[in-house]
Amino acid sequence: MKFKTALYLVPIPISEAPVSDVIPSGNIEILRQLRHFIVENVRSARRYLRHVDPSFPIADCTFSVLDRHTPPEEVADMLRPLRDGFPMGVMSEAGCPAVADPGSHPVEIAQREGLTVVPLVGPSSVLMALMASGFNGQGFSFHGYLPIDDADRRKTIRRLETESASRLMTQIFIETPYRNNRMLDTLARTLSPSTMICVACDISDPEHERIESAQAREWMKRKYDFDKRPAIFLIYAGAKGGDARRYERK
Amino acid sequence: MKFKTALYLVPIPISEAPVSDVIPSGNIEILRQLRHFIVENVRSARRYLRHVDPSFPIADCTFSVLDRHTPPEEVADMLRPLRDGFPMGVMSEAGCPAVADPGSHPVEIAQREGLTVVPLVGPSSVLMALMASGFNGQGFSFHGYLPIDDADRRKTIRRLETESASRLMTQIFIETPYRNNRMLDTLARTLSPSTMICVACDISDPEHERIESAQAREWMKRKYDFDKRPAIFLIYAGAKGGDARRYERK
Numbered sequence: 001m002k003f004k005t006a007l008y009l010v011p012i013p014i015s016e017a018p019v020s021d022v023i024p025s026g027n028i029e030i031l032r033q034l035r036h037f038i039v040e041n042v043r044s045a046r047r048y049l050r051h052v053d054p055s056f057p058i059a060d061c062t063f064s065v066l067d068r069h070t071p072p073e074e075v076a077d078m079l080r081p082l083r084d085g086f087p088m089g090v091m092s093e094a095g096c097p098a099v100a101d102p103g104s105h106p107v108e109i110a111q112r113e114g115l116t117v118v119p120l121v122g123p124s125s126v127l128m129a130l131m132a133s134g135f136n137g138q139g140f141s142f143h144g145y146l147p148i149d150d151a152d153r154r155k156t157i158r159r160l161e162t163e164s165a166s167r168l169m170t171q172i173f174i175e176t177p178y179r180n181n182r183m184l185d186t187l188a189r190t191l192s193p194s195t196m197i198c199v200a201c202d203i204s205d206p207e208h209e210r211i212e213s214a215q216a217r218e219w220m221k222r223k224y225d226f227d228k229r230p231a232i233f234l235i236y237a238g239a240k241g242g243d244a245r246r247y248e249r250k
Numbered sequence: 251m252k253f254k255t256a257l258y259l260v261p262i263p264i265s266e267a268p269v270s271d272v273i274p275s276g277n278i279e280i281l282r283q284l285r286h287f288i289v290e291n292v293r294s295a296r297r298y299l300r301h302v303d304p305s306f307p308i309a310d311c312t313f314s315v316l317d318r319h320t321p322p323e324e325v326a327d328m329l330r331p332l333r334d335g336f337p338m339g340v341m342s343e344a345g346c347p348a349v350a351d352p353g354s355h356p357v358e359i360a361q362r363e364g365l366t367v368v369p370l371v372g373p374s375s376v377l378m379a380l381m382a383s384g385f386n387g388q389g390f391s392f393h394g395y396l397p398i399d400d401a402d403r404r405k406t407i408r409r410l411e412t413e414s415a416s417r418l419m420t421q422i423f424i425e426t427p428y429r430n431n432r433m434l435d436t437l438a439r440t441l442s443p444s445t446m447i448c449v450a451c452d453i454s455d456p457e458h459e460r461i462e463s464a465q466a467r468e469w470m471k472r473k474y475d476f477d478k479r480p481a482i483f484l485i486y487a488g489a490k491g492g493d494a495r496r497y498e499r500k
Contacts, residue, residue, distance in 0.1 A: 017276075022274050024274050026271030098387045101387070104383075104386060119378040119379075119382040121373045123371045127376075128371070129369075134355075207252070241356075
């Protein structure tokens with residue numbers, strides 16, 4: 001892979017799958033040349049570097065921590081190595097940095113300063129869930145977490161359903177894993193019986209991946225246990241696959 | 251990679267980058283075991299198979315064409331090999347199948363019939379553009395194509411800007427390549443001067459990739475030529491990186 005003095009956005013596996021199943025080998029070549037990192041979690045970043053290359057010179061590396069507790073005014077300073085001509089890597093705890101995590105802040109600063117930003121290929125639970133749901137991939141929204149308060153949550157779910165039906169948008173969101181079963185129960189009871197719900201769980205895991213789409217009324221009858229497993233939720237109330245309206249310009 | 255009797259969603263490179271830079275080697279192992287395909291374009295599908303494995307037994311394979319001209323009632327039949335116990339692959343012209351292309355229709359049918367669907371990792375211009383934009387990755391929408399009619403287009407752009415500001419959503423859309431410059435000009439003139447615009451062009455191409463974010467007012471002054479190059483457009487008018495509002499539950 002052609003190497004540049006850039007801020008590389010380095011995806012991390014999201015399951016126990018072998019790295020070669022979910023990460024292009026070109027990413028590893030890039031990683032081997034990096035010594036300066038912005039990471040969500042230093043321990044898991046080091047573990048990944050050692051995993052892909054047991055001889056990785058970790059003692060020669062710098063790691064700046066960027067998580068949701070990092071004071072925003074400290075982020076600009078983290079890019080100093082890049083300003084000085086050294087390529088850098090951004091790694092989140094899992095998946096693609098700057099999607100559903102705080103990683104976009106250093107990218108925003110790098111863009112403002114005209115520094116080169118290079119996104120690498122890797123697993124994104126949001127995108128892979130969308131692909132496998134069978135829902136509309138020509139219009140979709142990711143919303144992060146829904147409100148915790150039950151009344152607010154139901155109101156938000158109904159709003160997302162209405163927008164999904166009128167704009168043919170797939171609506172995607174996440175939940176903290178110990179609340180997954182409760183989320184699915186609320187969805188099945190709150191949505192119209194014919195609205196589609198997809199649960200995408202343990203994505204890319206060779207043993208446990210389970211990605212299932214069904215109408216709300218069917219989920220009411222199913223047995224499931226998604227608690228404590230990483231999951232993505234999708235709902236869709238728009239025109240079905242093959243319907244020409246999906247291709248219309250908005 | 252663990253192999254299943256499943257509908258595999260097989261991403262295809264989106265640039266001239268070496269395959270090993272953008273596709274995990276595990277995907278190739280899966281591909282080697284597939285003989286039945288649903289593809290957007292037969293010639294480019296065959297070319298890709300031959301490229302990743304010059305000895306791929308293409309003469310033993312079946313290819314069903316799924317593009318925007320395919321009659322919807324023909325799609326269910328394409329899954330017959332899978333129902334008979336043979337794993338299948340879905341490949342679009344470029345990128346991740348079922349995102350921004352018609353590939354979701356067979357996935358929808360497979361899900362309805364309880365067939366296993368497995369999404370593989372690969373390049374997605376939508377997701378990679380989002381990562382590298384520096385815009386909010388905790389809330390975003392993809393809209394496909396905007397209207398062609400100039401008045402409708404401006405109205406849509408203003409609506410997306412208003413929603414971006416109020417919901418902190420990154421708004422993502424595409425344009426036919428020969429209209430890219432006109433699109434960027436319209437965006438820069440229609441949006442508020444401080445609204446951010448990102449153009450992500452030739453993503454993953456080792457020579458030509460260019461992903462740049464700047465305020466609308468800055469794009470007015472810049473020289474650019476994105477015509478006839480694959481590009482993704484993103485706009486963002488919400489809270490900046492590090493702002494706690496980005497993490498709030500909706």
